[in-house]
Amino acid sequence: MVKKRASGKSSMSQTIEDGLKQRIEVIEETYEFMLAYAAQGLSGDEKAGSGAQIRDFLNRSYNALEGLANLFMSLVDEKKLEPAKRYRSFIDILDRDSHNAQAAIQLVLAQTSISSQLIDNLNAWIHLRALLTDLFLIDEILKQHSTPDQTH
DSSP states (O other): OOOBOTTSOBHHHHHHHHHHHHHHHHHHHHHHHHHHHHHTTOSSOOSSTHHHHHHHHHHHHHHHHTTHHHHHHHHHHHHTOSOHHHHHHHHHHHHHHHHHHHHHHHHHHTSSOOOHHHHHHHHHOHHHHHHHHHHHHHHHHHHHHSOGGGOO
């Protein structure tokens, strides 16, 4: 049984929304770190310092992307957002963009050395930019559909 909060929203909905927001935050933090990493001009990743951090950020981002579209779909269903058909069309795009980004992240992680130039190229990759724009759009939609006690 799902408990109700004072706002009248179920705690399940807030859990889904919080989980979605956390995943978006991880992906955005990764992108910000990637921008800084690219600016360092590193020829490759040493096993410590920024080199180890970039791998950690990329792995966290990869995991945050796993099932992201399904999580957003669950939130749309839970909040009964309308028109559902339009949300579903967008979620199909989010799913493709998430899978594209995961493929690129895995390709980068498969390299024995991750240079600043490699990360700069990943940053510029149109599919990653599309994903980030998807996330910015979702973030704004979440703000519009959040209850007053959930906004920050």
